Amino acid sequence: MIVVPCPNCGPRNSGDLRNCGELVPRPDPSTASLVEWREYLYMRKNPADWVTETWYCRGGCRRYFTIERNTATNEIRGQEAS
Amino acid sequence: MGKRPPKYSAGALVKHGLTRGDWPRMWRRPEMRDSYDVVVIGGGLHGLATAYYLAENHGITNVAVVDKGYIGGGGSGRNTAIVRSNYLTPEGVAFYDRSLDLYNTMATDLNLNIMFSRRGHLTLAHTDSALRTMHWRAEVNKLQGIDSSVIDPQEVKKQAPSLDVSSNTRYPIMGALYHPPGGIVRHDAVVWGYARGADHHGVHILQETEVLDINVEGGTGPGGKGAGGRVTGVKTSRGDINSPVVVNCTAGWASLISNMAGVPLPITTHPLQAAVTEPCKVFLPTVVVSGSLHVYVSQTDRGELVFGASVDPVGTYRVNGTLEFTEELAGHVLELMPGISKMRLLRQWSGLCDMTPDYSPVMGFTPVEGYLVDVGWGTYGFKAGPVAGETLAETIATGRTADLIAPFGIERFTEGDLVGEKGAAAVGH
Numbered sequence: 001m002i003v004v005p006c007p008n009c010g011p012r013n014s015g016d017l018r019n020c021g022e023l024v025p026r027p028d029p030s031t032a033s034l035v036e037w038r039e040y041l042y043m044r045k046n047p048a049d050w051v052t053e054t055w056y057c058r059g060g061c062r063r064y065f066t067i068e069r070n071t072a073t074n075e076i077r078g079q080e081a082s
Numbered sequence: 083m084g085k086r087p088p089k090y091s092a093g094a095l096v097k098h099g100l101t102r103g104d105w106p107r108m109w110r111r112p113e114m115r116d117s118y119d120v121v122v123i124g125g126g127l128h129g130l131a132t133a134y135y136l137a138e139n140h141g142i143t144n145v146a147v148v149d150k151g152y153i154g155g156g157g158s159g160r161n162t163a164i165v166r167s168n169y170l171t172p173e174g175v176a177f178y179d180r181s182l183d184l185y186n187t188m189a190t191d192l193n194l195n196i197m198f199s200r201r202g203h204l205t206l207a208h209t210d211s212a213l214r215t216m217h218w219r220a221e222v223n224k225l226q227g228i229d230s231s232v233i234d235p236q237e238v239k240k241q242a243p244s245l246d247v248s249s250n251t252r253y254p255i256m257g258a259l260y261h262p263p264g265g266i267v268r269h270d271a272v273v274w275g276y277a278r279g280a281d282h283h284g285v286h287i288l289q290e291t292e293v294l295d296i297n298v299e300g301g302t303g304p305g306g307k308g309a310g311g312r313v314t315g316v317k318t319s320r321g322d323i324n325s326p327v328v329v330n331c332t333a334g335w336a337s338l339i340s341n342m343a344g345v346p347l348p349i350t351t352h353p354l355q356a357a358v359t360e361p362c363k364v365f366l367p368t369v370v371v372s373g374s375l376h377v378y379v380s381q382t383d384r385g386e387l388v389f390g391a392s393v394d395p396v397g398t399y400r401v402n403g404t405l406e407f408t409e410e411l412a413g414h415v416l417e418l419m420p421g422i423s424k425m426r427l428l429r430q431w432s433g434l435c436d437m438t439p440d441y442s443p444v445m446g447f448t449p450v451e452g453y454l455v456d457v458g459w460g461t462y463g464f465k466a467g468p469v470a471g472e473t474l475a476e477t478i479a480t481g482r483t484a485d486l487i488a489p490f491g492i493e494r495f496t497e498g499d500l501v502g503e504k505g506a507a508a509v510g511h
Binding site for chain 2 (some may be wrong): 015019022038041042044046047048071073074
């Protein structure tokens with residue numbers, strides 16, 4: 001079980017939230033080339049290490065926020081609403 | 083080339099039984115050379131099959147298969163051993179059907195009993211939309227000559243009498259896609275068979291050899307890696323190996339290895355959990371899959387029920403089991419088969435899956451010359467192992483992407499030409 005600290009609802013089981021995956025900077029849609037856009041859509045670093053990722057509190061406050069999680073150990077640190 | 087050891091046969095069994103002589107080792111523990119023609123990273127089913135077909139079909143025997151652990155210790159030994167070819171896209175159907183053909187003759191080809199049981203495969207539909215997808219799949223399958231049809235609940239009951247096909251359940255069974263050629267295979271035997279076959283041809287299987295880096299020169303990325311570069315070899319925990327061709331067959335760890343070559347992948351790594359019950363008398367004659375209930379189940383020759391599910395929703399490299407999984411699994415299985423409520427789970431385990439956005443693999447050449455991938459196998463890598471090895475070996479030997487894997491190139495993600503298999507592969511099995 002992974003306990004995710006929602007900034008609003010406090011610690012929750014990860015099953016109450018949705019993991020939206022690692023944070024990827026979104027290029028400007030009006031200037032990005034197709035290749036850049038598709039890299040933003042599909043390409044992921046997928047490290048076995050600390051990763052900044054987005055979560056959605058679907059079972060609670062319905063806010064999106066980012067945290068850092070170590071994908072090798074599932075430890076969590078830091079959080080901010082986004 | 084190694085000396086061919088004696089074949090497995092009834093005669094050999096009697097001889098060894100009478101003389102109590104040792105059986106020859108299935109594969110050796112060779113000394114690592116400084117250079118190879120091809121280095122395959124990952125000693126699972128895909129890596130070993132690639133090495134075997136390179137030697138068997140193309141005469142390329144100066145090949146090393148390196149694995150940081152032991153062979154078949156990743157997804158090849160953790161899957162639920164189901165094979166089938168009733169996919170959704172014509173590309174997928176053609177590909178997986180070739181794999182089924184190879185499985186069909188494998189016991190003879192590799193001289194090892196892989197215990198292939200073609201027992202039939204049922205994919206249950208619990209909603210109108212699922213039934214519609216089943217019809218879609220059945221028609222795509224029939225067009226390509228695959229035995230696949232939609233059957234009604236009464237026929238489902240005949241195929242698998244333990245299923246509850248009544249209409250007063252939470253998810254009533256409205257029909258099923260029936261695929262008679264599907265079945266189960268003893269997955270360890272497939273790995274051992276390919277390892278033994280490759281070893282006979284002189285392929286070096288290097289276990290407990292971890293790849294630390296891939297050497298690339300002339301690329302546009304940091305350290306001369308990345309697009310435009312050329313592979314020169316790999317750095318391992320046992321020393322450097324020079325090789326003009328490096329193949330990544332590392333499933334859940336594919337991104338980590340690919341980043342060493344400077345080639346990003348459209349992959350996220352998720353664990354997939356499975357479980358097995360205590361053995362009991364045989365009562366389930368077919369493989370049963372339910373996409374809506376996220377479960378697939380088959381009964382092994384020992385009588386154990388093997389359950390699998392969909393991947394865990396949170397991507398991680400950690401492979402510990404969770405109570406949530408067993409709870410949900412038990413609920414869903416009992417929804418399908420209320421009669422087994424007293425049965426106990428023996429154990430659960432999990433393996434890493436390399437998931438792609440379109441539920442199809444990523445295979446073939448990459449922007450780095452000499453670096454090939456056979457990754458993105460998600461939850462369907464076992465059934466594809468033989469054909470993946472065969473086509474990849476052809477691609478390496480001829481320098482031209484094999485026709486069957488042409489749709490699965492990495493460039494499809496930048497060209498926007500995805501091969502959407504979610505409808506047949508998400509909880510597919």
